[in-house]
Amino acid sequence: MANKILAYIEAKDNKFRNSAFEVISEAKKLSDALGCEFDVLTISDAGSDELNNLGAYGAKKVKVAGLDALNGIYGNEIKFSHTAFAKVVSETAAGGGYNIIVLSATTFGKEISPSIAVRTDSALCPDCVDVRINDGVITATRPVYAGKSYVNIKFNSDKILLTLRPNVFKAIKGNPVNPEIEKIDINSLNISAADFRTIVKEVVIASEKLDVAEADRIVSGGRGLRGPEHFNLVENLAASIGAATGASRAVVDAGWRPHSEQVGQTGKTVSPSLYIACGISGAIQHLAGMSTSKCIVAINKDKDAPIFQVADYGIVGDVFEILPVLTEEFNKLT
Amino acid sequence: MKIIVCVSLVPDTTTKIKISDSKKSIDEAGVSFVINPYDEFAVEEAVQLKEKNGGDVTAISFGTDKYKEAIKKAFQMGADTGILIKSDEAFDSFTVAKNLADAIKELNPDIILFGKQSIDFDGSQIPSMVGELLNIPSVNVVTKLEINGDKATAEREIEGGKEIIEAKLPVIIGTQKGINNPRYPNLKSIMASKSKLIAEKPPTYTGNKSEVTEMHLPRAKSKGKILSDGAASVPELVKLLREEAKVV
Ligand SMILES: Cc1cc2nc3c(=O)[nH]c(=O)nc-3n(C[C@H](O)[C@H](O)[C@H](O)COP(=O)(O)OP(=O)(O)OC[C@H]3O[C@@H](n4cnc5c(N)ncnc54)[C@H](O)[C@@H]3O)c2cc1C
Ligand SMILES: Nc1ncnc2c1ncn2[C@@H]1O[C@H](COP(=O)(O)O)[C@@H](O)[C@H]1O
Numbered sequence: 001m002a003n004k005i006l007a008y009i010e011a012k013d014n015k016f017r018n019s020a021f022e023v024i025s026e027a028k029k030l031s032d033a034l035g036c037e038f039d040v041l042t043i044s045d046a047g048s049d050e051l052n053n054l055g056a057y058g059a060k061k062v063k064v065a066g067l068d069a070l071n072g073i074y075g076n077e078i079k080f081s082h083t084a085f086a087k088v089v090s091e092t093a094a095g096g097g098y099n100i101i102v103l104s105a106t107t108f109g110k111e112i113s114p115s116i117a118v119r120t121d122s123a124l125c126p127d128c129v130d131v132r133i134n135d136g137v138i139t140a141t142r143p144v145y146a147g148k149s150y151v152n153i154k155f156n157s158d159k160i161l162l163t164l165r166p167n168v169f170k171a172i173k174g175n176p177v178n179p180e181i182e183k184i185d186i187n188s189l190n191i192s193a194a195d196f197r198t199i200v201k202e203v204v205i206a207s208e209k210l211d212v213a214e215a216d217r218i219v220s221g222g223r224g225l226r227g228p229e230h231f232n233l234v235e236n237l238a239a240s241i242g243a244a245t246g247a248s249r250a251v252v253d254a255g256w257r258p259h260s261e262q263v264g265q266t267g268k269t270v271s272p273s274l275y276i277a278c279g280i281s282g283a284i285q286h287l288a289g290m291s292t293s294k295c296i297v298a299i300n301k302d303k304d305a306p307i308f309q310v311a312d313y314g315i316v317g318d319v320f321e322i323l324p325v326l327t328e329e330f331n332k333l334t
Numbered sequence: 335m336k337i338i339v340c341v342s343l344v345p346d347t348t349t350k351i352k353i354s355d356s357k358k359s360i361d362e363a364g365v366s367f368v369i370n371p372y373d374e375f376a377v378e379e380a381v382q383l384k385e386k387n388g389g390d391v392t393a394i395s396f397g398t399d400k401y402k403e404a405i406k407k408a409f410q411m412g413a414d415t416g417i418l419i420k421s422d423e424a425f426d427s428f429t430v431a432k433n434l435a436d437a438i439k440e441l442n443p444d445i446i447l448f449g450k451q452s453i454d455f456d457g458s459q460i461p462s463m464v465g466e467l468l469n470i471p472s473v474n475v476v477t478k479l480e481i482n483g484d485k486a487t488a489e490r491e492i493e494g495g496k497e498i499i500e501a502k503l504p505v506i507i508g509t510q511k512g513i514n515n516p517r518y519p520n521l522k523s524i525m526a527s528k529s530k531l532i533a534e535k536p537p538t539y540t541g542n543k544s545e546v547t548e549m550h551l552p553r554a555k556s557k558g559k560i561l562s563d564g565a566a567s568v569p570e571l572v573k574l575l576r577e578e579a580k581v582v
Contacts, residue, residue: 079497083471107492111474114462117428123543124427126457139547144455148351149360152548197471202498211494217581241582259512260494265347265453266371266511274581285347291552295579297571298560308560313574317564325568333572333582 003036003158006098007059008089010108011044018214019104019164021057021171026131026164027102028058028174033133039096040179043067043088048181055179057171063092065184073186074196079203081196082108086115091189093120100138105163107213113163122159129168129292146265146288167216167271168292206260215244217274218293220263222248222286224279224300224319228256233323234278240330246270246290248280264289279319282307299323335389336443339380339413340434340464341404342370342395344454351551358546359424367400369407372449374516375509379479380447381412382514387481389444390414394437396430398422402532409527410519416532426542427455431463436538439468443504445486450475450508461508471501474508 007027009020024040031038039061040054051062065088071078089112093101101116103109105127117124129150130141140153140162212218219241221234231245238245247257249264263270265285275293280286282298282305290296291310298307298314299322308314315322345351345365352361369377380391393408395401396419405416419433438446451458458474465472471486477496478489486505490497491512519527559574561567575582 082473083465086466107475107490110458111462111490114427114431114459115466117459118431118463118466124459125544126459144549145345145349145351145360146347146453146456147552148349149353149549149551151546152550153544154547155544157543197465197469197501198473199500200497201500203492203495204498205495207494209494213493260491274575274579295575295581296558297575298558303560303562308558311558311560312579313558313571314560315564315567315571316560316562317567321565322568325565326571329568329572330582333576 003034003100004096004098005031005036005038005100005102006093006096007038007040008101008103009040009042010104010106011042011046014044014046014050016042016046016050016054017106018171019106019166022166022169023102023104023164024054024057024059025172026169030100030102030131030133034136039063039098041065041089041092043070043085051181052179055177056173058174058177059179060177061180061182063182063184065092065186069186070191073191074193074199078196079200081199082111083115083197084191084195086112086119087191087195088189090116090119091191092184099159101161103163105165109163113161117161120159120161122161123155123157124161125153125155126163127165128162129165131162143292146285147291148284148288165269165271166214206258210244212244212246212261212263212270213268215270216272217241217243218246218263218270218272219243219276219278220246220248220280221251221257221278222280223250225251230320231256233319237276237278237323237327237330240327241274243274243276248286277307278323280307281305282310335383335387335445336441337380337383337389337391337445337447338438338441338443339373339376339391339393339408339447340395340460341373341377341393341408342449342452343367343397343401343404344370344452347371347453353549353551357548359549367403369404370449370452372451372453372509373404374411375511375513376447376449377408377411377413378514378516379507379509383445383481384412392417392441394419394434396421396425396433396537405532406527409530410524411517412523414530416530417535418532419535419537421537421540423540424542424545426544427457427459428463428543429539429541431460431467432539433537434460435464435467437535438464445481445503446506448506448508450510461506465506470504470506472506472508473499473501475510476507477510477512479507479513
C-alpha cells in the first residue's frame with residue numbers, strides 16, 4: 001500500500017496553535033523519508049492569511065472543513081463537538097486514502113485521537129517524542145511510567161495514528177510554498193446530528209495568563225516559598241522573561257496556587273525550552289511532569305535536593321535572596 | 335442506576351523503574367502494585383452516584399489474576415460486584431478497550447466511569463476508544479459532573495481553562511483530580527468487601543495493533559553546572575543561560 005500522510009492541525013479562535021506548525025513540520029519530515037505525499041487538514045474558519053502562512057512550513061495542500069458549516073449540521077448553538085471532529089478527520093482520511101494520521105497530543109488531540117483510531121482501524125501511538133523511519137518502517141518512541149522510562153513501538157498495521165507531545169518536535173520553516181487551499185464540502189462527509197455525541201456548550205478561559213502546558217518558558221515555585229504571599233517573587237521572575245508560572249503539588253494542595261498551575265504526574269506535563277524550579281525538592285512525581293524540558297534550572301538551599309540531579313544549571317541558595325536579583329538581571333537583558 | 339467503573343492495577347508511583355531482561359517491560363520484582371490513582375476518583379464518583387440515585391456499581395478490570403486487587407479496592411470503597419476479564423497475554427490499549435466495551439455492552443449501564451489515564455503506560459486512550467466502540471458519548475479529564483435525568487453536564491480541564499460539555503446518557507466519564515475526594519475504606523467496609531464476588535470471563539478479543547520492541551531508561555543527563563555562592567552566583571548563571579544554553 002502506498003503511504004499517504006494526513007496532518008490534522010488545531011486552531012483556536014481561527015488561529016493556529018504552535019503545535020500545528022510542529023505537526024506540519026514532522027509530517028513533512030516523515031513524507032520526505034517515506035517518499036510520499038502529505039496533506040494538511042483543519043476544521044476551522046481560519047482566514048486566507050492564516051492558511052497561506054502554513055506554506056512556510058512546507059504545506060502544499062490544505063484541506064479546510066468549515067467549523068460553522070459543521071456545527072450547522074447539529075443545528076443548535078454549540079461551540080463544537082469532539083465526536084463530530086473525530087468523524088470529520090476519520091472520513092477525510094478514509095476518503096482520501098490516507099494511512100498515516102498525525103496530530104498533536106494536546107488535551108484536544110488526546111480526546112479525539114482514540115475515536116479516530118477506532119473509526120479508521122489504525123494503530124495508535126499516543127504522546128510520541130520521537131518518530132523514526134528505517135527501510136520504510138515506522139517506529140515511535142513514547143514516555144511511559146510518567147517519563148521514568150521510554151518504549152519503542154512498532155506497528156502491526158499499515159494504518160497508523162501518531163499524536164505528538166507538544167513542544168518536543170520542532171516547527172521548521174523551509175522554502176515557503178503557496179499552499180493549494182481545498183474547501184471540503186461538509187455534506188460530502190456523511191455526517192448527521194447523531195455524530196454530535198458530546199456538545200461543548202461553553203469554553204471558559206480561567207485567566208488571560210499563559211497556561212503552563214503551552215508555555216515555552218516556565219518558572220515554578222514550591223514549598224520553599226513558605227507561603228502564598230511570597231509567590232510574587234515567582235511571578236516577577238516569570239514576567240521578566242515572559243514565562244508562565246507553575247507550581248508543585250505541595251503548594252497546590254495547600255491552596256497557595258491553583259491546580260491549573262500544577263506540574264507533575266497529577267498535574268500538567270510540560271517540555272518548555274526553559275524550566276526554572278524555585279524551592280522545589282524534585283520529587284519523582286514532579287520530575288514526571290517536567291523532566292523532558294530542554295533546559296532545567298534549579299534554585300534550592302539544599303545541595304542534595306533531587307532536583308539538582310536533573311538540573312542543567314542551578315544555584316544552591318535561598319530563593320528569597322536569589323529570585324529578586326535574578327529578576328533584576330533578566331530585566332537588564334534585551 | 336446501573337453504574338460501571340473500570341479499574342486498572344499499576345506500580346505504586348514511587349516505584350523505581352528497572353528494565354527486565356527481555357528489555358520490553360519493567361522488572362516487577364519488589365514492585366508493589368496499587369489501583370491506578372485516577373481510578374480511585376472514578377470509584378468514588380460511582381459510589382456517590384449510587385448513594386444519591388440508588389442502583390449498583392460493577393467494577394471491571396482486564397488483566398491477569400493480580401488485577402483482582404484493583405477490584406477488591408473498589409469493593410472496599412463501595413462497589414457491589416466485580417468482573418475480571420482474565421488475560422495473561424501482553425495487551426495494547428485497543429485490546430483492553432475492545433474487551434471492556436464488549437463486557438460493558440452486556441450490562442446496559444447508564445454511566446461508565448474511568449480514570450483519566452493509567453499511570454503505567456499513560457495512554458489516556460481507553461475511555462474515548464470505548465465510547466467510539468459503543469457509539470456513546472465520552473468525556474475525559476472531568477473535574478465536575480452533574481447528572482440530571484438523562485442528561486450529563488461535565489466540566490473538562492483544558493489548557494488554560496475548561497470546557498462545559500453536555501451529553502445524553504449512557505455516558506462515559508474519565509475522572510481527573512478535583513472531581514471528588516476518594517474515601518478511605520473503614521473497617522466495616524473492608525469486612526463487607528470480603529463477601530463480594532468477582533466473576534471471571536475470558537477475553538472476547540486478542541491481537542495487538544502495536545507492540546513494544548524495546549524499553550529503555552531516559553538518557554542520563556551530563557552533570558549539571560551547580561553554582562554555590564547563593565545570590566552572588568546569579569550573574570554567572572545568567573551568563574551561562576545566555577551564552578551556553580542560549581535560552582534567554
Ligand atoms: C500519587 C502522587 C501524585 C503526585 N503528583 C504530584 C504532581 O503532579 N506534582 C508534584 O509537584 N508533586 C506531586 N506529588 C507530590 C510529591 O511527592 C512531592 O510531595 C511534592 O512535589 C513536593 O513539593 P515541593 O517540592 O514544593 O515541597 P518539598 O518537597 O517540601 O520541597 C521544598 C524544597 O524547598 C527547599 N527550600 C526550602 N526553603 C528554601 C529557601 N528559602 N530557598 C530555597 N529553597 C528552599 C527545600 O530544600 C526543599 O527541597 C505526588 C505525590 C503522590 C503520592
Ligand atoms: N486493564 C484495564 N482494565 C480495566 N480498566 C482499565 C485498564 N486499563 C485502563 N483502564 C481504564 O482506562 C483508564 C484510562 O487508561 P489509559 O487509557 O490506559 O490511560 C484507566 O484510568 C482505567 O479506568
